[in-house]
Structure formats: structure tokens, C-alpha cells
Amino acid sequence: MKILYFAWLRERLNRGEEEVSPPPAVVTVADLIDWLAGRDEAFAHAVEKRALIKAAIDAKLVTQAAPIAGAGVVALFPPMTGG
């Protein structure tokens, strides 16, 4: 699946997107964040404030508890500050 990053998360990771293949044990968005943090120290540092991270699956806003099975694109980003 493809992962998109936005705003300061994108900056801290120094990439806007990447292609990943998480193992079957990675069930939810929260699991995915844990798995990504486990492979990459920079990622673990960037998502230190884990509860702040918001997510979307295939351009639909979801919670971190949402299952990622069948997802094409998962987006991870900080709280939104538009308007």
C-alpha cells in the first residue's frame, strides 16, 4: 500500500510518500504506525506524540482504530489547521 505524509510529519520524515508491505499482524492504523516506528528511528521520533496523528484511508478520514485491510492509500498527518 501507499502511505502519504503531510505537513510537519512529511518534513520530519523527509518524504511525502512511500510504498510499504506490512505483515498480516498489522491490522489497524495504530498497528501500522507502530510497525513503521519499529523499522525506522526517525519515524518513531516524528510520531512521538502518537495521539496527535490523524489518518485517512483512500481519502476518507478514519480513526487510528480503523482496519487497513484492502487499503490502497493510507494518509498520516498532524491535526488540521485550515480555515
Place this chain on the structure above:
Amino acid sequence: MDVRVQTERFDPGAELNAFLSASNGAGAAATFTGVVRSKPDDPITALTLECYPELAINQLKAIVTEATGRFDLLRATVIHRYGTLAPGEPIVQVMTLSPHRDAAFKGAEFLMDYLKTDAPFWKQETGPNGTHWVEAKAEDDAAKARWA
């Protein structure tokens, strides 16, 4: 419903006139325009908005649908820009149409409160001391929560 997410500058007055010209005597139209702020004690030279356009369109459509049902709006338009903007430039415009002013005002306020926390835009300010990401504010969450 008209939802637009764009980098191009828009003309707030022309947008309002177009909105009103299709109002068919509805009675009440409310408009909110958000512009890039630069205060003398906290000047900025540029505001850059990052956006996830596909999600922004989905979110704004959902917010407009919710507002339309809740306040019985006849019509609502949201225009939101992203990219790099200068102080004084319009960022966002919300327009609502209803038979009476109360619903038009409330609908516009609801749309702004929701889009501030639920639409995927991220602001970055550039000023004399460099560039920084604008932090999400607790009062924006509180403003949204009062509609729950």
C-alpha cells in the same frame, strides 16, 4: 452544493455576486471570508497552506451536507485555497442561503467551525524569524464541539 479547493486567487465580491444572482429571492444569504492575517506585533510575509485535495473535497462535501440538513439551507458554497498566499489575500469563503437570517448565519458559522478542524489543510507562517507550522488550537476544537 459547490465545494472548491484551489490554488488560484478568487475574488470574494464576484463570488458573492454570483451566489446572490442565483438566490431566487430566498431571503437571507450570509458570507464569511477568511483572509491572511498579519499583525503589527506579529507580522508575517507569507502563509503557505498544504492540502490533501482529494480528502479535502470529500470532507468539505460531508460538512456542507451536514450543515444543509441541520439548518435547512437552500444552498451552500465553500471555496478554500492552498499554496503560498500574501497578507490580505482571501483564504476561504463560505456562503449560505436560507429563507431567514438565523439559519444563514448559523450555517456559515457551523461550516467554518467544522472545516477548521476537519478539512485537511495545514498552515505554515513565514515571518522575520523564519517559517513555522501553525499549531492546532484547543479553542478551534471547542468551537466545533459546541455544535455536537
